[in-house]
Amino acid sequence: MKFKCRCGHIVVDRDSDLPYKGEIIRDQSYEDFYEKSSLLAGEFIKAINEGRRQDWIKSFYEGRDLNVSDSGVISDIYCRASVENGLNIFQCESCGRIFIEKHSDSNAFVCFKPVSDDWKGVLEVKK
Numbered sequence: 001m002k003f004k005c006r007c008g009h010i011v012v013d014r015d016s017d018l019p020y021k022g023e024i025i026r027d028q029s030y031e032d033f034y035e036k037s038s039l040l041a042g043e044f045i046k047a048i049n050e051g052r053r054q055d056w057i058k059s060f061y062e063g064r065d066l067n068v069s070d071s072g073v074i075s076d077i078y079c080r081a082s083v084e085n086g087l088n089i090f091q092c093e094s095c096g097r098i099f100i101e102k103h104s105d106s107n108a109f110v111c112f113k114p115v116s117d118d119w120k121g122v123l124e125v126k127k
């Protein structure tokens with residue numbers, strides 16, 4: 001996905017690890033995000049302990065009988081919750097405008113313009 005900022009810069013959403021992209025979990029979504037994900041992870045662990053691992057995987061992946069590691073399943077549980085509850089946020093690297101997704105997985109954004117000059121790299125992890 002890509003979109004044009006009001007300044008003309010093209011904001012591109014391609015790989016992961018983008019220094020101008022983030023995700024917002026709204027306070028009212030925390031419970032859904034963490035609690036439901038943790039419950040689902042617990043159900044997966046229980047299915048493993050009861051010898052129903054592959055049946056559980058088939059159900060979680062909507063009928064697909066995949067060969068996924070345990071950590072891959074747990075990761076997918078949190079990824080799914082993230083898509084359902086999180087809002088993508090992007091910053092234009094040219095002018096600093098912030099674009100926050102209106103609804104989870106909507107690709108419709110609300111734009112905010114910074115009022116201070118120290119906006120560069122606000123979403124970047126300093127390594």
Ligand SMILES: [Zn+2]
Pocket residue numbers: 005006007008009092093094095096097
């Ligand atoms: Zn811009």
